[in-house]
Amino acid sequence: MKLVFDVDGTISFDGQKIDDQIIREIKALPVKQAELVFASARPIRDLLPIVRMFSNSSLIGGNGSIISLKGQVCVTSPIKSQDYQFLKMLIKANHLDYLIDGKWDYSAHVQQGSPILRQLDPDHLAHNVDLKGLRQPIKAILLNLSNQQMQLLVKRLRGQTALSIVEHHGEHNIDMTATGINKYATLRKLFPKDDYIAFGNDDNDRELLAGARKSVWIGPLDRAEQAGVLHPDFNYSANVSGAMQAIEHIRNFLKNDMIR
Numbered sequence: 703m704k705l706v707f708d709v710d711g712t713i714s715f716d717g718q719k720i721d722d723q724i725i726r727e728i729k730a731l732p733v734k735q736a737e738l739v740f741a742s743a744r745p746i747r748d749l750l751p752i753v754r755m756f757s758n759s760s761l762i763g764g765n766g767s768i769i770s771l772k773g774q775v776c777v778t779s780p781i782k783s784q785d786y787q788f789l790k791m792l793i794k795a796n797h798l799d800y801l802i803d804g805k806w807d808y809s810a811h812v813q814q815g816s817p818i819l820r821q822l823d824p825d826h827l828a829h830n831v832d833l834k835g836l837r838q839p840i841k842a843i844l845l846n847l848s849n850q851q852m853q854l855l856v857k858r859l860r861g862q863t864a865l866s867i868v869e870h871h872g873e874h875n876i877d878m879t880a881t882g883i884n885k886y887a888t889l890r891k892l893f894p895k896d897d898y899i900a901f902g903n904d905d906n907d908r909e910l911l912a913g914a915r916k917s918v919w920i921g922p923l924d925r926a927e928q929a930g931v932l933h934p935d936f937n938y939s940a941n942v943s944g945a946m947q948a949i950e951h952i953r954n955f956l957k958n959d960m961i962r
Contacts (some may be wrong), residue, residue: 704898706889706910709742711903713945714752717820721942725755727949728755732956739777741885743877744820744821745803745841746770751824764803767840767889768877777805778879778888780838785863790833790844792855799845802836809836827897842878852876864889868906877906886910899952903940905929918948
C-alpha cells in the first residue's frame with residue numbers, strides 16, 4: 703500500500719513549509735504497512751526543501767515529469783522540441799508571464815508578488831536562464847491569465863501541440879507537461895500493481911484521486927466538482943486542522959484494515 707500526498711494546499715498551506723503538527727501525523731502513519739510517496743506540481747528542486755524530513759521517500763515532481771527515487775533524480779519525459787518552440791512563440795507574441803522548469807535550472811518571468819514566488823527555488827539551488835538556454839524543459843506554467851486568455855491559449859495549445867494541459871481557473875494559470883504525463887501515469891509506471899490512498903486538492907490531482915483505493919479531498923466539495931473530482935471518499939477542510947484529521951482518519955482506516 704502506498705500513501706500518496708500532494709503538497710501545496712493539501713499538507714502545506716503557505717507555500718513554504720509543512721506545519722510541524724502535520725509532520726508528526728504523517729510520521730505516526732504505519733510505515734511498515736504503507737510507504738509514503740509525495741506527488742507534487744513542484745519540480746524536485748522545489749519539492750525537496752519542503753519535504754526534507756521525508757526526502758528518502760519516493761518523490762514525483764513536476765506533475766509527473768520528474769522523479770526522485772532513493773535520492774536519484776530522473777526526468778520521466780521532457781517536453782518535445784516542437785511543442786517547446788510553439789510555446790516560446792506564444793509567450794513572446796502575447797507577452798505572457800511564465801515559469802518553465804528543466805531538470806534543475808528554470809526560465810521565468812513572473813510579476814513581483816505572485817504566489818508562486820514563495821515556492822520557487824527556496825534554497826537557491828538553480829539558475830534562472832533565458833528561454834533559449836533552458837535544456838530539456840519538463841513542465842511549463844503560464845501565469846496571471848484572464849479567463850479569455852486562458853480560453854484562447856488552451857484552444858491553440860490543444861490544436862497545435864501534444865502537451866498535457868491542466869487549467870487552473872481559480873489561480874488563472876495553465877500547467878503543461880509532455881504528452882500523457884501526469885501524477886497518476888508516473889505513479890503507475892513506478893508502482894504498477896500497488897494499491898494506494900491519495901490526498902489532493904487541485905485539478906492536477908484528478909487522475910491520481912480517481913485511481914486510488916481511497917481518495918481524500920482537502921478543500922470544499924464544490925471545488926472538487928470543478929476539478930472533476932466528483933465523489934472523493936473523504937473530505938476535509940483546507941487548513942492544518944483539516945489535514946491532521948484526514949491523516950488521522952487514514953491511519954485508523956489502515957489499522958482497522960490490518961485487523962481484518
